[in-house]
Amino acid sequence: MLLQLSFPAIPDRLRLVRPMVRASAQLCGFTVEDSLDVVLAIDEACANIIEHAYHWRGDAEIVLTIFKIEGGIQFQLRDFAPPVSSRSVQPRNLDDIMPGGLGTHFIRSIMDDTRFMRAPDGEGNILELTKRAMVPS
Amino acid sequence: MLLQLSFPAIPDRLRLVRPMVRASAQLCGFTVEDSLDVVLAIDEACANIIEHAYHWRGDAEIVLTIFKIEGGIQFQLRDFAPPVSSRSVQPRNLDDIMPGGLGTHFIRSIMDDTRFMRAPDGEGNILELTKRAMVPS
Amino acid sequence: MNEFVSEEAGKLVVRLEGEVDLDRSPAVRKLLFDCVTRQMDVVVDLSEVQYIDSSGIASLVEGLQAANGNGTKFSLVAVSGQVRRVMELARLDKVFKIFDDVDAALAPMAPVV
Amino acid sequence: MNEFVSEEAGKLVVRLEGEVDLDRSPAVRKLLFDCVTRQMDVVVDLSEVQYIDSSGIASLVEGLQAANGNGTKFSLVAVSGQVRRVMELARLDKVFKIFDDVDAALAPMAPVV
Numbered sequence: 390m391l392l393q394l395s396f397p398a399i400p401d402r403l404r405l406v407r408p409m410v411r412a413s414a415q416l417c418g419f420t421v422e423d424s425l426d427v428v429l430a431i432d433e434a435c436a437n438i439i440e441h442a443y444h445w446r447g448d449a450e451i452v453l454t455i456f457k458i459e460g461g462i463q464f465q466l467r468d469f470a471p472p473v474s475s476r477s478v479q480p481r482n483l484d485d486i487m488p489g490g491l492g493t494h495f496i497r498s499i500m501d502d503t504r505f506m507r508a509p510d511g512e513g514n515i516l517e518l519t520k521r522a523m524v525p526s
Numbered sequence: 527m528l529l530q531l532s533f534p535a536i537p538d539r540l541r542l543v544r545p546m547v548r549a550s551a552q553l554c555g556f557t558v559e560d561s562l563d564v565v566l567a568i569d570e571a572c573a574n575i576i577e578h579a580y581h582w583r584g585d586a587e588i589v590l591t592i593f594k595i596e597g598g599i600q601f602q603l604r605d606f607a608p609p610v611s612s613r614s615v616q617p618r619n620l621d622d623i624m625p626g627g628l629g630t631h632f633i634r635s636i637m638d639d640t641r642f643m644r645a646p647d648g649e650g651n652i653l654e655l656t657k658r659a660m661v662p663s
Numbered sequence: 664m665n666e667f668v669s670e671e672a673g674k675l676v677v678r679l680e681g682e683v684d685l686d687r688s689p690a691v692r693k694l695l696f697d698c699v700t701r702q703m704d705v706v707v708d709l710s711e712v713q714y715i716d717s718s719g720i721a722s723l724v725e726g727l728q729a730a731n732g733n734g735t736k737f738s739l740v741a742v743s744g745q746v747r748r749v750m751e752l753a754r755l756d757k758v759f760k761i762f763d764d765v766d767a768a769l770a771p772m773a774p775v776v
Numbered sequence: 777m778n779e780f781v782s783e784e785a786g787k788l789v790v791r792l793e794g795e796v797d798l799d800r801s802p803a804v805r806k807l808l809f810d811c812v813t814r815q816m817d818v819v820v821d822l823s824e825v826q827y828i829d830s831s832g833i834a835s836l837v838e839g840l841q842a843a844n845g846n847g848t849k850f851s852l853v854a855v856s857g858q859v860r861r862v863m864e865l866a867r868l869d870k871v872f873k874i875f876d877d878v879d880a881a882l883a884p885m886a887p888v889v
């Protein structure tokens with residue numbers, strides 16, 4: 390484990406999370422560009438928890454755990470909200486020009502694996518996001 | 527509470543902690559210069575735990591909790607090491623030019639308050655570091 | 664984050680700075696709406712924006728739609744780095760009129776792309 | 777962090793980059809010792825160092841002491857920003873010979889401060 394972070398589900402905290410995610414991605418060997426992509430993906434996933442899992446209840450908690458894995462990085466993002474069905478989490482059709490519905494699209498475009506799980510120890514959801522560094526060929 | 531961070535007592539983690547401390551200090555209203563000072567103080571305090579409290583035992587844990595307080599910022603840095611007497615934590619005389627012994631001097635120069643406490647819930651030490659923003663006169 | 668609005672060559676130039684994220688995008692959305700409501704063409708200068716997320720992009724899309732709705736023009740300036748990357752991921756880099764600098768956006772013969 | 781050593785005008789120029797912290801300072805310490813041991817004057821270019829902590833400062837002090845010990849010169853170049861601030865806090869800004877750029881440090885008439 391690289392580190393674990395817990396913070397209240399309040400939008401201004403994301404400004405504190407991003408630089409740490411960026412430094413973590415760089416520590417795991419990602420380029421600056423890829424690290425900025427990873428920052429976007431994690432930021433969007435946190436924003437979705439604030440908006441859709443907790444409905445802006447700022448007293449709720451988010452726990453982000455970051456792992457260095459063979460050739461990449463893995464994030465586990467945990468909330469303590471009611472169960473989310475992964476089918477309800479869907480990007481919109483990008484051909485419709487409309488605000489909203491981009492977050493999950495960004496996450497899936499950037500990360501190699503996206504996995505929703507129930508927290509094994511009781512309430513809450515775990516979103517596991519994995520990215521592997523491009524191996525220069 | 528702004529956020530809480532826990533990480534293994536390994537030197538390469540400090541690179542991840544610093545940008546978050548910096549962003550936290552800026553969120554609490556500190557200038558860029560003062561925020562860089564705060565980063566140095568927290569980095570030195572973490573380094574001291576790695577070196578002197580845990581003697582480089584990398585499986586040990588450090589927990590950093592950051593609070594926004596009225597006009598400033600407060601950090602609680604917790605270890606799970608045997609009790610430290612605050613009398614044994616002393617900067618060296620700066621008139622001796624020698625490597626080492628600067629960390630605690632930096633911490634005291636930068637922060638307004640430095641307080642060592644026993645962890646209330648069992649083993650470990652808590653170092654509480656507080657800085658208030660300079661009020662422009 | 665700071666925002667600055669100035670009137671130049673009959674258009675409203677909105678200069679955004681810093682990080683346009685979930686925390687800051689509601690203020691940006693409101694500002695852009697207010698500008699479009701003044702029935703003037705709006706130029707959004709993004710050169711000092713270091714970071715934008717989907718909520719920031721959504722604010723820009725809403726500004727564009729409001730401008731389309733009331734027949735004014737809405738263009739972006741100096742989209743580079745992380746902001747350009749996010750626009751591309753959202754496939755919106757072709758949807759917005761994007762100029763290299765404010766002068767180009769203000770030029771009377773600015774081509775309608 | 778990367779380090780580069782080159783021989784210029786009969787001196788060893790050590791260029792440090794990035795963050796010199798508890799993680800990286802052991803490597804810096806070793807590098808500086810190795811350089812001083814070659815019995816040449818050493819110039820440490822800090823212009824690309826964004827961050828230094830007390831362990832990094834300690835490495836520099838050890839390099840200086842080793843140079844004093846074997847009669848060579850040890851100087852620093854382009855100490856600015858956070859690095860200068862830390863030197864001042866440590867009251868070492870007067871202990872090191874500090875030049876504005878590598879050329880000044882390499883000049884034969886470089887004054888011994």
Ligand SMILES: Nc1ncnc2c1ncn2[C@@H]1O[C@H](COP(=O)(O)OP(=O)(O)O)[C@@H](O)[C@H]1O
Nearest residue numbers: 437438441442473477478479489490491492493
């Ligand atoms: N963590 C979550 N918990 C519950 N529902 C979610 C979560 N994340 C996303 N969703 C659902 O997926 C939809 C698409 O999310 P997203 O692409 O980020 O767009 P937006 O947040 O703008 O609606 C959301 O509108 C929501 O219904």
Ligand SMILES: Nc1ncnc2c1ncn2[C@@H]1O[C@H](COP(=O)(O)OP(=O)(O)O)[C@@H](O)[C@H]1O
Nearest residue numbers: 574575578579610614615616626627628629630
């Ligand atoms: N967290 C700590 N636990 C135990 N002892 C400490 C701790 N922090 C500092 N000390 C003691 O205080 C001394 C001075 O620390 P410092 O000024 O940081 O210099 P240095 O780490 O270079 O020795 C250390 O040598 C150590 O004996």
